[in-house]
Amino acid sequence: MNKRYKWLVGVMVVTFTTFSCKKDLLDIKPIDFVSDVAVFQDITLTNQFVNDIYGSMLSGFERRDFGYDQDWARGFANLDMMTDDIEGHNDLPMNRVQEGDLNPNFSMGTQLWAVNYSLIRKANTLIARIDGVPTTNTALKDRLKAETKFLRAFAYADLVKSFGGVPLITTEQNATDDLEVPRNTYDECVAFIIKECDEAAAVLLPSYPDAAELGRATKGAALALKARVLLYHASPLNNPNNTLSRWDDAAKAAQQVMALAPATYDIHPDYYQLFMTKAGNKEVIFAKKFARPHRTHQSAWMLHMSFTPTGWGGWGAFHATQNLVDAFEMRTTGLRPDETGSGYDPQNPYANRDTRLDRAMLMNGSQFKGITVETFQSADLNAHPDGNANGRTNGDRTKTGYGLRKFIDDKNMTADAVYQGGDNDWIYMRYAEVLLNYAEAKNEFSGPDGTVYDALDKVRQRGGLPPLPRNFTQVALQEKIRNERRVELCFEEHRVYDVRRWKKGMTYFNGPVYRMNVIKNADGSITYTKAVLENRVYKESYNLFPIPQIERERNRKLTPNP
Template sequence: MKLKFNYILLAGVISLGGLAVSCNSDLLDVQPTDRISDDAIASDSSLFEDFVINRYMGVRLMDKEAEGTPPGFGRGFEYAMWASLTDEAIYNNDDNTWLVQRGQLAPENTGIAGTLWSRSYRSIRECNYALSIIGDVIMTEQRRARLTAELKFIRAYRYHDLVRNYGAVVLMGDNVYDLDNDLTDAALFVRSSVADGIQYITTELTQAAGDLPAANDSNWKLGRATKGAALALKSRILLYAASPLYNAGTWQAAADAAKEVMSLGYSLHSDYRNLFLTSSSSEIIFERLYSVGARHVCLEISNGPNGYGGWAGNSPLQNLVDAYEVKVNATTAVPFDWTNPTHVQNPYVNRDPRFYASILYNGASYRGRQIETFLPGGQDSKDGRDNWNASKTGYYLLKFLDDKLPIDNPWDVAGVQPWIYLRYAEVLLNYAEAQNEAAGPDATVYDAINKIRTRAGMPNLPVGLTQATMRDAIRRERQVELAFEEHRFYDVRRWKIAIDTENEPAYGVNITKNGSTLTFEKKVALDGRKFEEKHYWLPIPRAEILSSGNKLEQNPSY
């Protein structure tokens, strides 16, 4: 379904991708026959609800975005994922990611990070438009309240994306700006404080939670916002608010918000690997769904090993691999240590099971044989087939990939996995972090973390941790539990440790085979990795600054 809208292009605050503006000329005032008019949307409750549902998607604004269906929130299942802007992965064929890794981000050159501002404000304007007419659409008051809450959730999600990427942003309220407004008014481009942005988002989500249904069911389809989704997003943004980069909230408020979600009855899925291949689970709080014929990027070919015809895509870094602990026995796990000869001799033995569920490594069983990234002669190394698609790191992504779907000729068959935006394990991690910062490592902190570790097949955390050592444990837990799910980029920034983690080299591994003996050595997989203080926030694209008549303030040092 195509929906007609009279959009405008107005700086960053309501930048709508340069879509056409309606004209007053009688000659051009012709009703299109290939789209539904504004009047039809306002006069038909079913069309109006379809319009609301479509707001979960955005517009394609750059090359190689959103193959098949339009993009949703964040990067999701794109060719280059957000993970490839972090110490989790590098994108094998660049696709405008290496400039971010190398600290070359600029207002004139934002790489794959350049569409968040305009897509978010376009969606906000669309939500504001719907909210402005919903009172005139004939429907029951219960349905009106639910759809209003749904629009508030979507709008809040877009603002959450803006705040966590740019910091201070322009708050539009319920205004729907068009060319009849005074677009030279400088007040239109004033960025509110981070604290005001957080307050606006949390207020919207609190209101939305009150009128959204408790769960998806036959009357409220899978993939739409629920009370749990609103409260889980509130938990996330309040955790960010309390963090050092934001300094705009309290840890206690963040802990309380997470605890409210924990009372709703969600639970952890029993199988970590399977969780990301199923659309229905007690752990999933909010997700993006796909179906055959309306596919997203086919993950198996875009990320799979070159020995199978895959393109290596988002190749995991040794930096992440090293974060997965080594299990000594049923009660003890220790960090992987490159100075420990036992670890280096057999680096993939007795690792955290989430490693085996997330990353393909040399010797891993996959589709009927073992992965071979060793040299010389490994089938999945640069000595194998299609050597231009060999991983530069020595690893391949496994998380999200479905072995039952084809790598060769996957079009219109593969690409049907859900993308999970919010899940219960994140809420438990939110609670553990916030509660530890607010009150120290009490029993509830241990309980939240140990539930996640137990599901993964890992020993409980050792007793007697201090607040500082528990903080380190929680951060490691987030790194491995939420790997590749668009969290690491924001976590290292909000903790203000990106100046360290993102200035580490992008490591891979060289594996040399000599007879039956393998030797392992860290290598630099992508040179020139760099992070500066200004990179804690993204730059607002230069085009947005210019279209405001330079009234919109740029982030510092760009």
């Protein structure tokens, strides 16, 4: 077999999984074999109930797009496919959102609502009953209650950043109760989340010495969630009068997490290994744990869509855009390619770039498991008899010239490139985000200062970038911070919300997205040309997701978003 393969692309393979191994936090014995009464008469079973709440959290490795009309294609979805950073495979519901069709039947919104309220229901049951569990281990009981408060706050934070104000249900509900509950205001939801985070942080441990406990909520996780929620609360979408005290609150909350560094948290030195390393990874604040052989993000019926070159039978549902690639700066100057004096060579476009670019995605010339990636096309873009646009002979191959490397656990890809399923964790919160949250909030509150530059440089230095000059205006540094978030947190489902909370959707999501045409000439040379892939449509009303239609039919008191 030829050792060079064209069109190496990646797909986020996802599946829902259950828990089966008794020793691992996220591999537990099912608890549906005992009654509710028994669960809260035995602290061991109560502990397992809390573990089940962790397991019900939705992660980026498990996000399923049920809106697709073919069962074999359900399963791969990343919310950032709704942004200018990713082009999805043909005919996914995400692509219809890119075309301007975001409606109350949007399958990902329906899933977000259902999964989070399922978690909240379990959490309310635990919090209502745990005080009555007979045990002498009161410290464990207090900790489990605090963990559950954090998990409930996390679910509400996920809901409010998507939908705005939602119904605050904080007590155990019965079938005889009035289940039609109106929405609370966004500010009321934020106040509740912050209270829960503070109460959880006061009880939770900074870390767990036992490796079997990794994945549990910690003091730092509660504080980091608080900082994130306060940052959203201060942002233009939710703070139209730009009340500066909100930015100050967000900055101070982030500082509480930063105070735990470097003893508890720090930046991992390698951007790719950050997402593969479990033990001793000080950058991870909170993550969903996966462990072989039972807990992998693999779908057996989707192996042909896994992280493999098309020459080995894989096909791509995930294509990074040229828009995102252009956000990665030059190592020599610290400037984006489009900035004057950057030193960018359009015919050698990946030379001297931020090293996170090569660790996040695959491009022409990348090295991947001993293979040189080739994404070039025929010089005659219209010569192919299948009529496929842009000279691509297979519509499943990369549409942009880029594939995914970040998150690909390549150690589990066999010699014949059959993907065996990754068991790396999905990271919900990490220290780099906290530093970026602080830099943004502090700059918005009082402008650039040494602490803002230091936080940014600590994140940027991993990409080999030079220190920032200490001469930015507040507005110029705001743009730098926003670009840094885009690069550092790419594909981690931040941009879909960042651009909305900044109220910049009409700027970034309503216009063209670009691809890189890579042409191999007759003499073997390569020509690179940036070209429009498609034009996207966005509406100001899309800054919040629509309340799912099915939920409004169940609950007549739910009012729609504008």
